Amino acid sequence: MSVSLSADSAPSDPDDELLVAYLDGELQRGERSELENRLLVDEPLRGRLTELQSSWDMLDVLSVDGSGVSLVETTLELAIADIDSSASGDYNRTNDSLQRSKTKSRWNQRRMAPVLLLSVMAGLAAWSFAAFESRQQQQNELRDLAIAQDLDAFNYGSDLTLMRHLAANPDWIEMVETAAELSAETQPLQPLRQVALDQRQSAIEQMSVDQRELLGSRWDAFSRLSDADQESIRQLAATIETQSDRDTLLNTMRAYATWRSRLPSGLVDQIEGDDADASRQAVRDAIDESKSSMAETSGSQLDDETVDVIYFAIQEFAKKRIGKDQRRYQPPGGFRGPLENPKTREWFAIRQMFGYPDRRGPGNRNRSNGGNQNRRRDVSLTSNEFATIESLLPTQSQETLGILTNGDPTLVTMTLQVWVEEVIRRKMPLRSDKSLLQRYQDLSEKQREIVDLMPPEKMLQSISGGRSGGQ
Amino acid sequence: MTVTESTALRYQQSDPDVRLMLRVRDDDAGAFAELVSRYEGRLVRLMRTIGPKADLAEDLAQETFLRVFRARKRYEAGAKFSTWLFTIAGNVARNSARSLGRRKEISEADAGRGDLSPSSPALLTHNAPDASGLMAARLVEGDERASVVRAAVESLSERQRMAMMLSRFENMSYQEIADTMNLTTKAVKSLLSRARVNLKEKLEPYIEHGVIENGAADQQATNAEREIE
Structure with a gap:
């Protein structure tokens, strides 16, 4: 057919x-x-309807504009040639047999032709100048884009003396490297300043969508600055380019900008203050604070194997303790239901023994003052028990522990305590490990459509299975 | 056709390209350069599809701009600038097809044989496959897909192609297309309906089975040969 x-x-x-x-x-x-x-x-x-639209959609392949070759100059040249030829043609055709009025009109046209020719040539020049200006502007923007990419670094790392102190501080470097290793950022932005100006456009095109979005948001932030602020950042960038240690400086500035955003404002003020001694002390405190904080948050990154290993270890510790003193580790009485399950009773006992020994109320931890108060975290296991857990850890978790603590015994103990608490939390009976987002993603498309139309409160209630507010 | 003052004023206010064209009328060549710069890409794209040969697209676009320039003294703001420009473009493409057709007739008479261009709609229509004419089930991607689509588009009539381009890529309403092509909106409606249905018929085997029809396959082979040359 x-x-x-x-x-x-x-x-x-x-x-x-x-x-x-x-x-x-x-x-x-x-x-x-x-x-x-x-x-x-x-x-x-x-x-x-679908068929008619599908074939129409395929026309996208024709959407490419033109050939990339500009027709402006050649078209203007043709226009000039056109005027020229029409003028000379008119002149040749002019003869005495033509009526006087016609001759006059053509003479006028001939006289006007050079004027028009000049106008077209002026237009061509104007267009060329505009095109040159446009190219210049584009080049300037590409230059600024490389600066905007490091906007935070230039904004917060302008004290080059402080940056050089930090770059020479092994503790700070180690902390920054640890943070980088634990960071979820797998693909850092390629610095545009290292790319030649004429290749920046294609470098940007090759960036991932996320990277381009990030670059776009930094460009927006840069564009929103006043002319004076933009100029001062350009000058700082130019100054750094002239320094012999410019790469180290820029890397330090980038790391510092990220680091300071996670520090309490009090510590930041001290670090950036005029008192050199206070600044050095604040850097030390902030490094401790950051390490502790990294250890605190590292629990959320534990893999399932590590969780199982740690839980197995503390189950064994619990059995031994219960064997020694049964009365002390009785689960709460008077409850029915879930506590009748032996596994649940075991979990409650483990939680009672090892979980959350240092539950702190909101007023018990004053982060804004800085300092390494996290280091005083209470622990619920003996040093032997910690050593056993450490020896049982899978290789990758041992490496993470090493990166986090750099062998500092206090930090090792504190980090392992955090991990134990995280494991107990994750092993809580009847607990769903799924986040709200995961639960939302698990919904069928139809269910999602229904949920999407709910008021926020009801939506939360629906996704969390009636337990709104807690997650 | 004379344009009322209020119409001219309305288009002057609403269409910046009309304002540029009025400056061209007053011999402002910079404004002409700006108009060429603004429309060259779109015009070349249009000419690639509605012109008699894709490789003439730039020449035809340039010819269109030159006609605009030559007609500048007679210009009146009676429509959107793009409507006027694409009307001229349609005429340029049609004239070019006619003149190529005449040359072809002469050369055919000389050669004594018919020789349709491999990309001509007539050949594609002639080669439009029946069920056994499908190439062995062959998935097509990228360039192949583009060739299939281009071949399908070339099989449409010139007016269907023009209406399709104005609707699909210039986002013109039926009324604007009617103004550009000097047709009624009812005619545009029918034209676009036929264009969509014809495209569907030609692309259906590809959409459903990912196979290339014989005609499109020939077209691809020809394109590949051209590239090698």
């Missing part, structure tokens, strides 16, 4: 016309509603 194409004059199917007009947004409201009602009940019509 060969495909016969309908010619312009061939009658077209009224339904096809209706569907096409619908797809082109050309139907009146009444017609549109009527068709939509038909589409709801008429499956073949729906199929036809």
